[in-house]
Structures are given as C-alpha cells and as structure tokens.
Amino acid sequence: MKIDFSEYRKKVMGCWLGKAVGGTLGGPVEGICKPMSLTFYDPVPEEMMPNDDLDLQVVWLETLLRKGLPVNRKTLSEAWIEHIHMYWDEYGASIRNISQGIYPSASGYFDNGFTAGMGAAIRTEIWACLAPGDPALAVRLATEDACVDHAEEGVYATLFIAAIESAAFVESNRDKLIETGLSFIPSSCRVAKAVKDTIKWWHRKKNLHKVREILIEKHANQNWTDVAINMAFIILGWYAGGNDFNEILCSTVNCGHDADCTAATIGSILGIINPSSIGEKWLKPIGRDLILSPNIVGMHHRKNLDEFSEQITRLSCDVLKYYSSETSFGGAGETNYLRTPLNNNxxxxxxxxxxxxxxxxxxxxxxxxxxxxxxxxxxxxxxxxxxxxxxxxxxxxxxxxxxxxxxxxxxxxxxxxxxxxxxxxxxxxxxxxxxxxxxxxxxxxxxxxxxxxxxxxxxxxxLPMSIPWLCKRTGKVPEKCPGFSRKDKLKIIEAAGHFANIPDGPCVFTTDVKTPFDIIYRIVVQSNRETKIWIDGDLKNLHKGLFRVPALHRSEETQKDIALSRGWHRFTIALGNGKGGQLFTGIGYPGSWKWTENIEYRQPILK
Incomplete structure (x- = not known):
C-alpha cells in the first residue's frame, strides 16, 4: 500500500493537534465521574496543557532516536527509569518492579493493581504514526510498550486504539475502523464487550445520557481509569457526535471518568482522519509549543509539535523498511534517520x-x-x-x-x-x-x-520473594492492638506481592516491616471489610473498607501519612466479618506518590 507522503505528514500533524486539544479540554475535569456539559475549554488556556498522554510518547521518540530499532520492551523500561518520574497507578507499580529487576512483560503483570488502567492506551499515537496503514505493525509496536506496565485488559485496550489509529491513515469509515480495532483483541475480553455494548445500546437508544447510564451500570468500577468504561466512552462520544469534531470531542469528555485521556484519544483519531476538522477556535488558545510535565527529565526534545511531527514522519520511513511493512510512501525521498540496529533478528x-x-x-x-x-x-x-x-x-x-x-x-x-x-x-x-x-x-x-x-x-x-503475614481468627474487630504469641492458632500467609488473600470471617494480620529512612511515609491499607491498622501498637487508621483502588495518591480514607523511624516496625491489621477478598498494603512517599521499592519484610518474631 502506497501513501502520499505529503498527505501522511498532514495527518500526523492532525493527530498531535487533536491529541493536544482533547487533553487540554479534558485535563481540568479528569476524574469527575458524573455527566458534564462542556462546550469549550474551561478555563480557556494560554498554552497546551502538559499531559502524560503526550509526555511519554516524546520520551519514546527520543529513546528510538538514541537506541535505534527494533522497538523493544527492555529499552522502553530503561527509559521509564531514566526519564519518567511519574509514579501513580500502573506507572508506579511497574517502576517498582523494574527497580527490583523484574523486567517486562513481568513488570506489567506482577503485583500490579492497575493492569487494566488507561496508561498505555493513551500513548498509542506514536506507534500508529510510525506504522500508518499497517495496523498489524502498529499493534506489534504497541505491545512492546503496553506490557511494560500493563497486562491483559490494559494491553487489549492499547492494541484496540493503536489499530484504529493506524488504519485511520487510509480509512475514514467509523464502523470499519472500530471493526479493525476489535479484530486485534479477544472477543471475550472486557474491552471488546464494552465496545460492542456501546454500539448496541447507541443504536437502540440514540441518547448519550441514557446509554452512558447503561454503560456505567455494566462496565464501571471504583477505578475511573479502568479501560473498559473509558473505551466505551470514546466509542459513545464518536457515535453521539455524528461527523462533527466539536460534538464528538465534547460528547466524549462530558461522559467523565478519565476525561483528558478519552478526549485526547478521540481527538487524535479525528485529527488523523481529517486534520482540517479541527477548528481554529480549538487551536488558537493552545498554540503549538511542546509543553512537557515537570516529571519528565533528561530530555532533548523539539520545541513545538511541528518539529516533533516532522521527526516522527522521517522515522516512520525507517520503521516501515525495517519491519518489511507493505506500507510505503510516495514522494518521501531518501531517508536514513536511525543508526544501524544491533539485533536484526x-x-x-x-x-x-x-x-x-x-x-x-x-x-x-x-x-x-x-x-x-x-x-x-x-x-x-x-x-x-x-x-x-x-x-x-x-x-x-x-x-x-x-x-x-x-x-x-x-x-x-x-x-x-x-x-x-x-x-x-x-x-x-x-x-x-x-x-x-x-x-x-x-x-x-x-x-x-x-x-x-x-x-x-x-x-x-x-527474584521476588513473597511477603510474610501471620493471621489468626477473632470474634470481632478488637478495640486495642491484639498481640500474637506462639500459643495462638496461627496461619502463615505468604503473599505474592502486596495483595494477600483474606480468609472468611473476622481476622487479624501482622508482619514486620523495615523502613530505610526517618521520614513521613504514606501507608495505604485496603480490604473489602471494616479495617483497623496499628503500627508498633499505636492505632493509625480505621475505615469501613468501602474504597478499593490501590493507588498512593487517590486512596481516600484508606491512606494515612505517618512519621516512621528507620528500622523495623510491627504492622497489625484487624479485619471485620466478611467473605474472602484481598488485603492490600502499600508504603510510599506522599510528596512524589512513589512506592518505596526498598522496603523489606520478615515474619514476626514471637514469644
């Protein structure tokens, strides 16, 4: 398949402009989980709003320019450590794993409560732009990226969007593009079901708010960055807005949840299909300067989206040639943007x-x-x-x-x-x-x-080793911190990471934790029932167990900032009556939202 290079360049520029518009529109309302009624930026910006959706792709471009091809998960994981100081959700879990020598794909799968987060699905545009008109190749490249910090549903959402965006360089029909995306993911996965439900209910109801409520009931959970509901909202906005960029963008963002990501993603898709659909009213307030988040460090990026897009279009020539893609360009001229790759096989x-x-x-x-x-x-x-x-x-x-x-x-x-x-x-x-x-x-x-x-x-x-807990049953949640002795009827629970399985009924867990510094730590403890936490015998937190999103920065009443001295501490957690479930315990830094990867554990020494 031959693509006119000048048209391709326009579509790449449209992709990044649509991304910037959507991210800037949705950024101020990110995480709002109720219907909204935005019709334009609020507040009206003076420049593009920095967003990890774009930040990470700037990092990937510099990584490819420095390291060459092929795109591989190990090199991308090294770029996470070198350039990306973003520690929320799946980013933090994977960075903790990589720091401990657990590399991808295991880094995205192991001990990660956000395998189904939106973090990879929002950074697919670079892979689509490097593989225009070749969705299979875009999916292949996106897989190398997504598995660093996701698994299964989070990866499926990434492949779904990457395939759509790649195909959009040569196809403009919405239904055909969605079918292309679905063809690359399991039909039984949550993402596919959410997308198909959205289409089904849109054709039945033809009403944004009614369909949104049905989707919330069936596909949403406490994590507003979950891919299933956010993929559904992207598709819903696309249908509800007809063929109008303004209507599609606002319909998408007004569904809420991960609104900056959903708006940025649909903005990219529309920008690829028809760059001229993005009106000047959207472009003028944000300009074209490439604004990165302060969490991105050690970069040597271009100063604006025009230069950034030009780098990608030139790099695409090398990518298509390296991977023997059936896509080629007419009118591109001779390019040789990369150093010779080391591993051709x-x-x-x-x-x-x-x-x-x-x-x-x-x-x-x-x-x-x-x-x-x-x-x-x-x-x-x-x-x-x-x-x-x-x-x-x-x-x-x-x-x-x-x-x-x-x-x-x-x-x-x-x-x-x-x-x-x-x-x-x-x-x-x-x-x-x-x-x-x-x-x-x-x-x-x-x-x-x-x-x-x-x-x-x-x-x-x-070589990760399990975290040890001692557990004993109780009649109810105790008022004071319960002690443990060798005479107790104890169960040893070895947790494969920070999630431990809970037995039925009221019980108490305990373990010893070694902290490396004399500082304030953020302690997050979550379960599916009444929860009470003591450290060294002192009550530190209690809650009803209603919130279960294992994040350091948005864990609501399940988090507590506590000053701890360096050395060993006894953590004791009492859980009320309930059936099964998991106990999540995490320790991090409140200022950076980074999990402390150098925490150590031991089985409590009992008398």
Missing part, C-alpha cells in the same frame, strides 16, 4: 508471556521465564528457564553460568552449548527460595554470566 523472540521478562537485547536477546505466580514462597523449589537467541549468521559456542544470592539454591549452575546461527536455546533450572525466617530483601539478583566469542559479561534480573 531480535523480533523473533518477542512472543513473551506475562510471567516472562526480556532481560537483555544485546549482544544476545535473553528472556527469563518465571513460575506462573513469579514470586517464590519460602523453601519453594520452582522451575525457571532462560531463552537465549543468536542474532548472528554463524554458530557461536556459549558458556552460561547462573548464580543466586546466599540462602538461595540452584540445581543447575552451568550450561555449555553451541548456538546455531539465528537459532534459540532454552536452558532449564530450578531455584529454591530460602527459609521462612529469612529477611525478605527488596532485591534478590539472579545473575547470568555468559562467555562467547572471547567476551565475558553478566546479565542480571530479580
């Missing part, structure tokens, strides 16, 4: 599951496969594997040595093999975690030392 190892992590891309791509739950319990002996790919056109003799920290054990330390040209080898080994009385260090490195072609180097990853 890397793309054959990108089918990486949720419990796997891309731990190296050069000189040999390597993928570590964890057990399904990823975290190991004390003395648990689980099978791991590491896949090593030879990207070179010759056989290579390899020596591989695996090592783990003291207290951990391996059943197979050394592997010697010849890796055929362009082939892949999978090495299996078992890892046994230390005993239950071991301090749960925040980072447990597993090191792979490789010798090949006269070189020797080490690739490292993390």
């Amino acid at each position: 890397y793309t054959s190892i990108t089918d990486i599951e949720n419990n796997e992590a891309l731990i190296s891309t050069s000189p040999f791509p390597m993928v570590l496969e964890y057990p399904e739950c990823i975290a190991l319990k004390p003395e648990e002996n689980k099978e791991f594997s590491v896949k090593i790919q030879n990207p070179f056109n010759k056989n290579i003799k390899i020596k591989l040595h695996v090592s783990v920290p003291d207290g951990w054990t391996l059943n197979n330390l050394d592997f010697n093999f010849v890796l055929g040209k362009s082939s892949l080898k999978k090495c299996y080994f078992k890892v046994k975690a230390p005993a239950s009385d071991t301090i749960r260090a925040y980072r447990n490195p597993i090191d792979f030392t490789i010798e090949a072609a006269g070189l020797k180097w080490t690739v490292s990853a993390g």
